[in-house]
Amino acid sequence: MSRATTALYGGPDDEPARRRALTNGSVPVAVYGLGKMGLPLAAVFAEGTGAVTGVDIDPAVVESVNGGRSHVGGEPGLDDLVAEQVSRGRLRATTDGAAAASEARVHVIIVPTLITDDDEPDLSTIEAVLEDVASGLEPGDLVIAESTLPPGTCRDVIAPHLAERSGLESGSFGVAFCPERTASGTALRDIRGQYPKVVGGVDEASGRAAALVYDELSANAVHLVSDATTAEAVKVFEGVYRDVNIALANQLAGTADDLGISVREAIETANHIPMCHLHDPGPGVGGHCIPYYPHFLLAQTEAPLSMVELGREVNREMPARTVSMLEAALNDSGTDESERDSHGEEPAGSLEDATVLVFGFTYRPGVEETRASPAIGVVESLRERGAEVWGCDPLVNPADFGARSIDVEDLVSGPTFDAAILVTPQDAFERIPWADLEPMVVLDGRDVLSLSNTDHRVVTLGGARDGRPTVIDGDVPTETDTSTIGRPATFDATGR
Numbered sequence: 001m002s003r004a005t006t007a008l009y010g011g012p013d014d015e016p017a018r019r020r021a022l023t024n025g026s027v028p029v030a031v032y033g034l035g036k037m038g039l040p041l042a043a044v045f046a047e048g049t050g051a052v053t054g055v056d057i058d059p060a061v062v063e064s065v066n067g068g069r070s071h072v073g074g075e076p077g078l079d080d081l082v083a084e085q086v087s088r089g090r091l092r093a094t095t096d097g098a099a100a101a102s103e104a105r106v107h108v109i110i111v112p113t114l115i116t117d118d119d120e121p122d123l124s125t126i127e128a129v130l131e132d133v134a135s136g137l138e139p140g141d142l143v144i145a146e147s148t149l150p151p152g153t154c155r156d157v158i159a160p161h162l163a164e165r166s167g168l169e170s171g172s173f174g175v176a177f178c179p180e181r182t183a184s185g186t187a188l189r190d191i192r193g194q195y196p197k198v199v200g201g202v203d204e205a206s207g208r209a210a211a212l213v214y215d216e217l218s219a220n221a222v223h224l225v226s227d228a229t230t231a232e233a234v235k236v237f238e239g240v241y242r243d244v245n246i247a248l249a250n251q252l253a254g255t256a257d258d259l260g261i262s263v264r265e266a267i268e269t270a271n272h273i274p275m276c277h278l279h280d281p282g283p284g285v286g287g288h289c290i291p292y293y294p295h296f297l298l299a300q301t302e303a304p305l306s307m308v309e310l311g312r313e314v315n316r317e318m319p320a321r322t323v324s325m326l327e328a329a330l331n332d333s334g335t336d337e338s339e340r341d342s343h344g345e346e347p348a349g350s351l352e353d354a355t356v357l358v359f360g361f362t363y364r365p366g367v368e369e370t371r372a373s374p375a376i377g378v379v380e381s382l383r384e385r386g387a388e389v390w391g392c393d394p395l396v397n398p399a400d401f402g403a404r405s406i407d408v409e410d411l412v413s414g415p416t417f418d419a420a421i422l423v424t425p426q427d428a429f430e431r432i433p434w435a436d437l438e439p440m441v442v443l444d445g446r447d448v449l450s451l452s453n454t455d456h457r458v459v460t461l462g463g464a465r466d467g468r469p470t471v472i473d474g475d476v477p478t479e480t481d482t483s484t485i486g487r488p489a490t491f492d493a494t495g496r
């Protein structure tokens with residue numbers, strides 16, 4: 001006998017009753033996708049409503065959640081929250097999306113939205129979830145998309161697809177877009193209200209219903225915008241802003257040698273005024289957010305977006321540009337006696353037959369995700385130029401990306417290298433015994449190394465941050481300790 005449940009969309013607009021129903025478990029919720037973002041989201045929904053079924057196609061994910069365990073690492077508080085919510089019967093998981101949909105009155109979609117090989121949005125996972133949702137959709141249900149979507153998708157794809165596949169009248173159920181504004185490593189903090197929650201409905205009632213849900217769940221404001229397309233555009237614009245600004249930082253980094261400066265010193269100093277927010281240059285842009293979001297916008301409009309396209313092109317070329325920087329440094333090396341290794345051999349003057357060690361294969365530190373990771377392009381470019389490539393990363397296996405794997409602990413006893421590239425500064429790299437390694441050319445892709453007391457020749461992408469502004473009067477910029485690795489997981493321009 002299914003328990004009486006409350007609809008949040010349509011019908012009498014009794015907001016206090018709906019809030020009570022939502023928070024006392026009378027509004028069952030299904031969350032589709034229990035990944036890095038979906039599991040924290042499902043756990044917070046369970047914390048706030050008490051009746052959540054998580055859906056995932058991966059049986060191992062479902063099994064771990066039902067065992068009260070989180071399979072998502074590096075998220076403070078998540079292990080305990082999942083264990084608590086599952087043990088109290090407020091959260092469970094299943095691979096049976098249709099069954100979950102038949103019981104739920106709110107359906108939250110947070111599965112990956114990626115791009116095809118032709119850079120077109122790939123909504124296949126969304127469409128697969130819609131089949132499950134449609135099979136159980138009832139009048140009064142509310143469907144919330146949190147996956148980042150090309151603007152217009154809720155209005156033109158999700159709502160009509162659900163009406164057609166469920167047989168329900170369009171307008172008998174709600175559809176809203178409520179983007180996930182969080183980042184791996186701070187998911188619970190962000191979902192609980194680090195930032196205002198953006199909400200937009202395909203109609204006014206959908207927007208109000210979704211705003212009520214997040215007003216109950218989030219400690220921060222709810223920004224109810226005009227419609228779902230506006231909300232979809234907000235999310236995509238945030239990502240496009242980031243990609244274009246990273247590209248600007250990467251091009252500015254290229255001026256370091258000509259200007260003879262530390263570009264990072266100039267960026268940090270410029271960013272001390274509120275109207276300037278230059279980002280952090282690096283060897284590339286990875287993850288399944290920033291490299292993809294520009295294509296979600298480009299696919300939806302004929303408007304000229306050459307800056308967005310150029311930004312994507314600049315960032316996509318960064319891995320190869322980084323390898324070219326290393327090749328130039330190798331060609332310059334060997335002039336200084338100290339460059340010779342203990343056998344008096346000069347480092348290889350080019351990448352042909354050079355042995356090169358790549359540090360950091362995840363797209364950013366501490367996050368076990370390699371989609372679009374800059375190291376993948378770096379390895380490809382090194383191999384194209386004839387180098388023998390080794391890789392070191394504590395979170396993933398470099399051998400999966402065409403490099404021979406070596407652990408930090410084995411570096412001293414292992415082979416000697418002509419060069420190294422630091423792509424992603426994992427915390428474990430603070431243990432690298434640089435002084436005990438044979439002299440090599442080191443390209444520091446993130447300006448986090450301090451090797452002045454070694455015989456290595458360091459080339460820094462964007463110029464070394466050793467350049468520091470001297471403040472004669474007023475506040476002294478917080479000293480950034482460049483002696484250790486492990487800059488913040490999310491690189492903002494001031495390196496905080």
Ligand SMILES: NC(=O)c1ccc[n+]([C@@H]2O[C@H](COP(=O)([O-])OP(=O)(O)OC[C@H]3O[C@@H](n4cnc5c(N)ncnc54)[C@H](O)[C@@H]3O)[C@@H](O)[C@H]2O)c1
Binds near residue numbers: 114
């Ligand atoms: N990762 C981030 O920093 C981040 C931040 C904000 C928004 N987002 C958005 O959230 C989406 C999901 O991100 P994520 O990091 O959780 O992805 P993820 O790859 O970590 O997890 C996706 C999960 O969805 C499951 N899945 C795939 N197809 C499914 C289906 N048909 N039904 C049910 N489950 C299915 C997978 O098994 C996996 O467990 C992203 O595509 C992005 O649009 C991600």
Ligand SMILES: CC(=O)N[C@@H]1[C@@H](OP(=O)(O)OP(=O)(O)OC[C@H]2O[C@@H](n3ccc(=O)[nH]c3=O)[C@H](O)[C@@H]2O)O[C@H](CO)[C@@H](O)[C@@H]1O
Binds near residue numbers: 283
């Ligand atoms: C809600 C959501 O979708 N959240 C996203 C998530 O994005 P994310 O997890 O994909 O991580 P990002 O920090 O964007 O990094 C992406 C790649 O860009 C490189 N990079 C970054 C900054 C820089 O100045 N220079 C760089 O080179 C970095 O190394 C990495 O490879 O969190 C960000 C807030 O952290 C959000 O803005 C972003 O919307």
